[in-house]
């Protein structure tokens with residue numbers, strides 16, 4: 001294990017019916033006037049927002065509704081939320097009711113209100129030429145996820161898309177972007193369409209798989225006597241989460257009302273990306289970097305882009321030397337239950353079972369697009385060394401090849 005520091009200040013309230021405690025939790029977090037951030041035109045989430053409003057009202061907390069967020073949220077949507085806060089004048093807490101898009105937008109609004117400059121500057125639009133200026137303060141936030149997936153409710157990250165360039169990027173700031181509280185109510189996810197449940201679950205799987213596949217560089221089979229790192233604990237926890245996600249996705253697919261299984265998926269999403277599983281190891285996210293470009297260009301569902309990437313990466317890595325593909329071989333055997341040579345096929349079957357895309361041509365991508373997609377990954381995600389961070393590092397040609405496989 002590497003040395004690490006771990007800190008996570010999010011107060012978690014878990015259980016069916018806990019949404020009814022929203023008023024109490026927002027009030028305890030110091031809120032007197034909440035901005036409720038949610039989706040545009042979402043009937044199903046709209047009824048949950050109403051429950052939150054009723055609970056706030058009951059506790060005497062004033063609220064203003066901002067229901068303008070779309071999937072793959074845009075900077076302009078966050079700007080509109082900030083403008084509304086400024087117009088109201090006394091909003092002192094932001095409540096996100098929705099999936100990752102809503103929660104991320106809520107964080108950006110919370111920080112943007114106190115940022116003092118245009119929020120564009122907050123985001124890391126280039127890893128090789130870093131110009132972003134992280135926020136240092138934010139209004140407190142309370143998150144009420146309605147889709148188990150991004151883990152945004154327990155981490156200090158927000159992902160957003162620039163309206164003009166369609167580039168997707170993020171801000172990560174532990175000093176002020178952790179939510180104050182997260183209300184995890186599995187009952188809120190019972191009416192999710194099967195596609196969304198599946199795409200969200202594949203997102204959770206990918207969060208854990210990415211760190212499993214790209215661990216602490218010390219553990220690589222590098223020659224020359226590199227220190228052999230002990231990842232028994234991280235491997236065991238990560239494998240447990242990934243297996244639980246696949247098993248419980250199947251359960252809710254058969255019985256959408258199984259609250260125990262819904263609860264497993266919801267908590268797996270939170271711990272999948274709250275830092276526990278990666279403490280002492282590493283967490284590069286190369287599949288996410290490539291998936292973000294697909295979402296930005298084709299407005300593709302995040303979890304679906306990851307299903308495509310996971311398949312293509314497994315096929316790409318299966319052609320590598322044994323030492324280089326060791327982690328992928330372990331992932332294929334222990335999680336997918338097949339040799340690595342059949343992992344692409346296994347992921348294809350997983351996607352087909354739940355109707356989630358496994359080929360980027362389904363988003364409208366063609367071979368003519370591959371150079372442009374590759375260029376976007378290079379621009380946003382490549383480091384100053386000219387490679388994409390992963391273990392092993394990937395070159396421009398590697399990225400191009402993986403996109404070609406994913407067509």
Ligand SMILES: [Fe+2]
Nearest residue numbers: 150203207288
């Ligand atoms: Fe993700």
